[in-house]
Amino acid sequence: MSSTKQPREKISKMSGEVVDSNPYSRLMALKRMGIVEDYEAIRQKTVAIVGVGGVGSVAAEMLTRCGVGKLILFDYDKVELANMNRLFFQPDQAGQSKVEAAATTLSFINPDVTIEVHNMNITLMDKFDLFMERIRRGHPGVQGPVDLVLSCVDNFEARMAINKACNELNQVWMESGVSENAVSGHIQTIIPGETACFACAPPLVVASQIDERTLKREGVCAASLPTTMGIVAGLLVQNSLKYLLKFGKVSMYVGYSALEDFFPTWELKPNPQCDDRQCVHRQADFHKNPVSRKMDFMLKAEETAAPVHEEDFGIVVVDETAAKDLQDDTKVTEGLRSEYTKDDQGTSAGQGDAVADTNESIEDLMKRLGSL
Template sequence: MAESVERLQQRVQELERELAQERSRRVLGGGDGAGGRRIEKMSPEVDSNPKNRLMALKRMGIVSDYEKIRTFAVAIVGVGGVGSVTAEMLTRCGIGKLLLFDYDKVELANMNRLFFQPHQAGLSKVQAAEHTLRNINPDVLFEVHNYNITTVENFQHFMDRISNGGLEEGKPVDLVLSCVDNFEARMTINTACNELGQTWMESGVSENAVSGHIQLIIPGESACFACAPPLVVAANIDEKTLKREGVCAASLPTTMGVVAGILVQNVLKFLLKFGTVSFYLGYNAMQDFFPTMSMKPNPQCDDRNCRKQQEEYKRKEAALPKQDVIQEEEEIIHEDNEWARRCCTC
């Protein structure tokens, strides 16, 4: 019985890979998408094509090659208040592929947030998101998974899609975005990315809805989520015990929209290599305060793969050729300098 279940699971994974390959061929080959015709070339010329306004960033010297955005695949875990808006922004920006992971359904209680609509209540969030996003931009390739990544069987599948779900099937995604609302899921993403050496960005909004943050995590180079964990994680407390009966977290579409915007702005800077990417950027709505900082990895991190990635990063850094710093000598102006004499006698 166990063997037959395992064979079925393997077959499901094979079919998913074949479906992803077929979708990749259709998108890369210029096939039509739902809701409109695929635009073969992004042009900086001004006309009714919205993509041309994105390409104007190249003409203005902000980005060297904006069209490269179509070559990237980004995985978003959590399609709620921050994740859904993040997915919409990346879709409008022309990302090549989005992989969406969430196990929840759309509820009428979600309508105080952006993106989802009342008629989508009852649908899985990933299904509702895919339908909306395809209509916004048919050029984007979507892959959706309606499950909880923290379970053992789903975690392995999640790892597989991060490793092989890139724009070209069999290659890893370019970036993972954490838009979840609990520590267990964040730690799961952290574990997966440390094991794979996968760069990711974490985001969150506070329970009182008036502050939030984003964080870039490069395994081995910067602190992972386990290097400096919140007290609830460090003390090994079950976060379910912290929930107060009859009390739900506050939710403001403004705060979530701001955090999603900051997150996507840094995603674009990271992928297209312009500006400065923030390793940590906070947002306090009460004072409009945006603190920034960077954290080095903890050599005694509890995650063994984080420690392994740190050693790998050190080896790579040591192998880089050292650059000699050449100090330019200060030019000495002699007293008989013609201009000096002229200035003294004027």
């Protein structure tokens, strides 16, 4: 079953006019500051999100608030009270399908965004063809392919289905995931033929020929933290915006480990012996015509206008050399300074409370004190 939520006419639209009363103007400021060349282009973009759970629902909300033109949502689960430890969903939505509940909320947040929903399991044979068709022709107007597919599912079978569809359609997509212990996650950009697909480097559990469904134990479920899922969703949408609006450098892979505050990044090369034959075909096509689809628009400082700040947020920027010269035992990050410093005797003094050095000995000072 599928449906499309059209913009609500009774709610004022988030027009592109840059005025204080329009929340969209804050996003348009990215263009005024020289970060994005054409932010309005986001309204012409269509993004498909597979999996509207802890990561997918928040990613959908972020894209909606950013003014994306159209979202196509795929999921077959229902909202449960157990989902309330995450962001986005509300207790009164329990029992509704996740896609329908998401569409209602997102349409209220920004009625300009067209929301198309499909309450179905894409891994089923009869649903997979429809999934392929919506990726191929989901873009409104031209009836062409979507601009980007985001994978926010929590199982290997669904990821492989997305991988198969995107390899066959030569569709760029981004994969995301959160670990079972809820304290780490990752995002990965996959360009068929140019980077490793999901089948090129399968996870260890699959390489060991173990059915992931046998790993589930009765009464035990994966941990879930709204913080980790929010962080991963933010990384995913930030990367999506860079790809869609062509600014900054699109990350090929970013990991996140909350226990170590570690963000590893690298790029995975495609495997010539990949089990997905469509991936091998895409690799051959890329070798014949090596035109990269990676977006690398690193902004050069000398070419970027200085940001115009309309408000004072109390941020103080100082020369880096001044920060390096601080003699406090507690080192501070370069570019920052301490509000209070310690003198040689270890007492704290404000920067404007320095005492003049008279070169008097302690005995002389005691005599002066006794004569008072």
